[in-house]
Amino acid sequence: MGLAEEFGKERVFNTPLTEQGIAGFGIGLALMGHTAIAEIQFADYIFPAFDQIVNEAAKIRYRSGGQYNVGGLTIRTPTMSVGHGGLYHSQSPEGFFMGASGLKIVIPRSPIQAKGLLLGSIRDPNPVIFMEPKILYRSAVEQVPVDDYELPLGKAEVLVPGSDLTLLTWGTPVYHCEAALHMLASPSPSLESLIPTSLRSAKIELIDLRSILPWDVEAVTESVKRTGRLVIVHEAGMTAGVGAEISAEVQKRCFLKLNAPVKRVTGWE
């Protein structure tokens, strides 16, 4: 990428192979008000840094009464499946961090989103874990504006407006959901018999959550109150995944408007 050549090795450098060291070092830089962008090569390997992220980064502002903070820290990491990754190059660990109050978690779906959300994350006054769906590195292509722009954290985006059902997802599954909507509307001959005609005209509202923590509860509940149905899709496994948290919150707020239980379509465990 030429970043080290352009900005120098004092600003762009390799580190020894130790995620807890990388995270701790980044926290140290951020404690002094510097901007630190730390890369964890695969989200599957973020767990050695869990203590530094959850016990330290997330809590520094609170435990110091606001005197210290590590808002300057952004941790970037490739996430989600790529096809050939097996158990250890495919994970979606965002659920493990959702309970670490003080952190933010962001997952972009495309190049334009990635640039705006990454700049927003770097400039946000809180430590952010920025998880990049690795399969999209080469497959998602967009004309990205070269000027400076930010996209807001904590805000979902409605990709397809609808009225019959809310389909909520983030990262790679956004594209699977889009494909599913097309298949539902005009199924191929082999699937026709399996999809009742009455369903094919359903207007599904597709939402990209974009931020996992804090997540846009307003946008989601507004949508579900209109549609009466929610399906959450995520690559991570079912149990205690992000979908579980969202389901609990939505059933609390939209109980009387729901026409069906909240459904989660997730990775198998």
Added chain:
Amino acid sequence: MIRLSAVSRRISFKWGARGLASAVGNLPNSKSPIVSKLNFFNAVQNDSGLIPTFRVLDGTGKLIDGAELPEIDEKLAHRMYENMQLLPTLDNILYNVQRQGKISFYMTSHGEEATIIGSAAALALDDEVLGQYREMGVLLWRGFGVDNVMAQCFGNEEDTSGKGRQMPVHFGSPKHHFHTISSPLATQIPQAAGVGYSLRRSPNRRGRSIAACYFGEGAASEGDFHAGLLLASTIPSPTLYIARNNGFAISTPSSEQFYGDGIASRGPGYGIDTVRVDGNDVLAVLAAVREGRRSVGHHSTSDDSFAYRARAEVEDRKRIDNPIVRFRLFMESQGWWNAEAEEELKTRLKAEVMASFKRAESIKRCELGELFTDVYGGEEPWNIKEQREELIGLLKKYGEVWEPWRTELAKFKNSGQDLLKP
């Protein structure tokens, strides 16, 4: 057999032609010399002995043979001694206060007075300090004050370290360049490497300031120790690591904590300049930390990719001799101290600490609303807002009618009214 030796001759001829035949010389692209004798090693020192311990004063306060007195005058000695005495004065009172249940937790500095004050005196006042939990002496040296110590231990509204949120001894103060203590051990070690690096990257501090990181020999078993020293030595950072070895990690003796020659033997494993110091000898600690600081700060201005960071391992032997007595005997030998001065100091310090304690005991906690502040910077997320509202609802319902809640609320400044009537 004949074929084999013919082959080996052929091969050695070829290797000879390329200069690889001889048993002397080094591994390619390395300074590692080639040897023909198989020899396992297990010691840092060439003679396989233990790493030696640096000392200046003997147990009676006299300079040992060949020792040089570090630069010190009467004024500095008095200041060091006073702070060394302040630690046990605070410890004796707060330890008992904890046993009585008035504060929930306490960590004394018993036996480590020389280690902490000696190193604090050697550092610059604005060197960034990242400690574990026995470094209150560094804060006292820098003027934090007994009142602030009491406030944090009682968690009252004057607690600048953390608004009463943390357990006692979890101090922190940007003003004094002392990073807030956290309970998980050794997490500060890689952070100190990053803090040091930030000093390198700051034009007004590069080559002038260092980061100083304290930890105990037990914490040095954590993965963060390994990660931290690795980062500090390879990136590299002007960070001085000070390992306090008092022979115990809570109840685990050193014999059950590590098998090698202490923590000092690990430094060279990371390419880090290391010294082992007698932690009960405040002058030895002073001299060693000054030199370590000089060396570490000096190297931060160079662009060596392979630069050295200094690390001091400070050994305590609290059962054998007392660091405070040792230094007092030295001061008396210089004519800088006497029995009257000792009496006056002890009386004054005890009165100061008692007065501060009595005052802190009756001060209320921060306003209850502070429970929800400082979780995030910038805009407050919805979950925090809603959870605050939940507490307000509960307070409205039970705050006055339920006696346990009424008693608890009274401990907070304004008794929760900041939430009920904002």
